[in-house]
Amino acid sequence: MTALKTLIIIALVGYVYGLDKACPFKPADIIFVLDGSGSEGAQNFKRQLHFVSNFTQQFEIGPNNTRVGLVTFGTGVHNEFFLNQYNDNSSVLNHIDNANYPDGETNTHLALNFVRQQTLSSAHGGDRDASKIVIVLTDGESLSPNLTVAAAAALKSDPKVTVISVGIGSKVNPDELLAIASDRNHTFRVSDFDALSTIEADLTTETCNVCNDQSDICFVLDSSGSEGASNFHHQLEFVNMVANEFSYEGNTHTQVCVVTFSTSSHTDIPLARYHTLDALTENVLKVPYRDGETRTDLGIVSAFNQLQQRHHGHFPAARDFANKVMIVLTDGRSTEPDLTKSQAHRAQSKGIDMFAIGIGSNVDPRELDTIASDHDHVFRVTNFKQLDSIHQSVVSAICAKSLKATTTTTTTTTTTTTTLPPTTTKAACGLKPADIVFVLDSSDSEGAENFRTEVEFVRNFAAQFHIGPGNVQFSVVTYSTDVRNEFFFNQYHNRNGVLHAIDNIQYMGLGTNTSGALNFARTESLLPANGARANSTKYVIVITDGRSDDPDATKQEAQLLHTKAEVISIGIGPRVDKTELANIASNHRVVTVDSFTLLKTIKNQLTDLACQSDEPLVF
Template identity: 50%
Template sequence: MMHLAVLLLVISYHGTNAVTRACPYKPADIVFVVDGSGSEGLANFQKQLAFIQNFTGQFEIGKNQTQVSLVTFSTDVTNEFNLNSYARKVDVLSAIGRTNYPNGETHTHLALDYVRLHSLTPQNGSRTNVNKIVIVLTDGKSNEEALTVQAASLLKLRRDVSVIAIGIGNAVDPRELLAIASNKNHTFTVTSFDLLETIHQDLTDTTCHTCGQGPADIFFLLDSSGSEGSVNFRKQLEFVNTVANEFDFGPDTTQMGLATFATGVSLEIPITRYHTKSEFMQNVLRVLFRDGESNLHLGLELTRTQLSDKILTVKSHRFAIILTDGRSLEHERTVEEARKLHMNGVETFVIGIGNDVDDMELRDVASDRSHVFRVNTFDQLDNIHQQIVDRICAEKTVFPTTTTTTPKPTTHTTMSPTTTKPTTTTHKPTTHTTMGTTTTTKPACGPKVADILFVLDSSDSEGPENFKKILDFVYNFARQFAIGVNNVLFSLITYSSSVNVRFYFNTYTSRNNVLNAIQNTSYIGLGTNTSDALHVARTEIFQTQHGSRPNATNIVIVITDGRSRNPNATVVEATLLKKTAEVFSIGIGPEVDQHELSAIASKPSYVMQVNSFELLHTIEGKITEAACSGRI
């Protein structure tokens, strides 16, 4: 199994300049493998280089930070520069810009072999216990598909290597991309070189959330004492699911368990019980508030037992995440149990909530000072979830050779605890580009489960240019969300005289694929058969065979610029649809029927209208807030 942890801090944009900060806890070795075959041409090749420069610009470059290498391939392979060739970012970016277009055939297998045998070797700068990322960009099929698959398989045998494959244009073979990449979530496609920048943030997100395929066991210990109350306890459970949602589950990847402590201790979910994320997350929310005193030492003892060799038969990284809002009842016993936990090789994180925690005790319980976190309220827990995930991923970089470690020295030196301001966002911002401008938004609604259907008017009253503006609006709305089988799924239908299902909820389950499908939706340009579109939404889209989930909130967003062909039928279908989904209606321009918009929407606040297609972006925040508020 591969083992990788790649961490990126928030990447935000002001104009077009990125904040240069990435991989805050562990360095990385990144090798770009760039197609330079004759099918591209010089101009498109240079667009690849510009994309690579922008991506590289996020990192702190240096021999103790991130190193970058570049390999080009066509008929032959050219090593442009090694990982240890440049120690300054300016030199790396300059070298990328000087890269020559090789022209020729598409011998991808030679490039993959070169990376394995030369680029990722110590003499060329590859470092021990450092994340290794290989990013392959190609615009077509390789000349030797079997050899390419073989070369990729050999490269991926390395535990510390993750391979990302980016396909550009219509000549790419999706099967070959998947064979090159570490997994399906490590593949990206764009329809042209001009659209490479649209996956910049998606590539960053994928790299950020790549946390290795090696096994890890994570155990949560939650304070359930009387000082919290059931409402705040529930917020701890939601925090557990927010963290859990960032990891892949399985006996060979990640297992999680949960216990609570108060006067006594309760093993709520044993570490080996659930092997799927959905099972774990559903049962987390069923855990009951216990009430009582704060016997943290009993919880630590149970945590050590759950993360012991007697329970865990696979050598793995072991983590404990402890949440508390006060002082333990027996401080000395708590410190002793924490010491035993550290002795057993468990990386222990502790989160103090509120003003009644003992900072000294938090530091004693944590296995490292950097593993101590503080928030002022339970509502701020979400603000630190990504920091916790990133720390865990950083610890996973080095595969454990033993289950015991030398305990870290305990010190009582006064220090400022890790704090989080209330304004810190829960997720990393998403950067998207439309009409030449760049904006930054945070992922909406958190890791909630929702099925969102867009019903788009594609009638002749719009024209292709205005329809493209609708797609831009949908694209920018969708990319705010955490997209996936345990988060938000999207479906899209267009209608004119007939209804076209563009994709179902289970057609695309990755963010990149959903956004590409939205971008590639074609314009029809005939009548306005709204009633049939609502009928298809109700009878076909929200069905289990098409990915609709029983535990998800159903949301429909209808966008139209005119009146339906059959108003009475539209009202009837809308009434039926609203029994199974929350329906929003967006009207564009002066020709919209206000009464019909109101009849379509589930409530008056779900009706929105703009005077022109150019103004759609002005209601993006409003509809996001309305969709999230109490719904998603």
């Protein structure tokens, strides 16, 4: 069987079992504002609800994930539900399906004012630190255009709010659509209500990338002696978590640089060096720890130079139109506090948005306030492992500044399509339950760095799914000479818990007891007592870079496991035993990659196949 067919087999897991393609790392608050005026009629209003339902299914709904609100309008405004009313997908989707058609005039301004004054109020959950996306659908011109323009301007004055306008049919006013939206890039046109499904993918992209444009971000990392190499690595992981939230396509998108400081400073990644997320994150993890004193001032100087320069060698660097951001991380007091203060003030005076992140108890709170643009740009964590807990807040603060400063000149998107029946909209990855066990080789042939790449692959794969008792569940087993259960299905009930547990998986580094790991997956991981569900499909995904210590026992255990679950084997590098990979897998569901760094290519293809395939997958 070819590698592509095996990738399709893996993709089937995502297609049928709840892949959450939309914004896996970045929760958002999404408010739909639906025109329910008399020009639509009840049937077309239902088509809007059908579109909203399909769109919402892509997201994981919850208090710490994406939240959704729904407002409808005609002559008056009707709130269907606020952002904090529902904490799960089924409740949200059920209410959307049963929303009432309001009928009447087209008082768009009343709906926009309601969103600003009520939906986004703290009383109704609107004060959460997350991007706010208001999606307005209408099929005609508002009854009071001047009031609509004024209401839209007031709503957009909040820097965390992005407004997307969708015009349906030929009677909409393009100028009014533009006045409602945050900018031209956030306006959409479709020919009729049946064609709404054709903009779903583009609208999802805009929703997930509302703050991704036009930022130059420079990370300044403490590499002094008080940190140590392990803690320094946690800073690098934090850089990648933040970087993962942004888009890197085109010249108007995000650029990132990384500077480290100890006794001296080093520009390890210049601002314009990498233009894809994969290239950036791979090289961030290669930035070395250097040890030494805490010359924070020198790190700020190097980052300042990156954010001010116009060229770096043959490549353009800082951009005049871009939002300039400097994020300084430190675990102690600087060696030269006066110089740190003066360099921070110089950067602030040039319009650079300065963030200060203090780690541990040895930081000077007054120095953090000096470095940061204001107190809201100061963050504190008690240790390096807690950096992941603040990454979303940092991203939201960057987005707020970027949205306020950004203007675009992109033309309005117009979509003309063949009319489709309203029931043929492609389902965006359903919610059928699956139980997925990862079995990870942690033997000495891998080495700690390759094992970390393996774990990162598992994390990115899991991050795409709706995770919970009613959707997809994950369990992880690692093995070398011994077998170690990392967590069972019923240990974590949401995506954040699973991802945090995966992040804490440690390398073992001895033999290759593959048979023992397969036995554990069958006799422990897949037990109902440990969370395996009778109504779910069971998958075991085995990742290894070599040959097991006892191939005969591995083959025997694999055959027993096949009676309990579908088994997929992934072999990495030149030392894998392809015969053994075939023995491990169910029906030769085997894929091989040449190196650990290529694991991510499986995830990328998996994501694309899972949410873009319209036809049933046949093997």
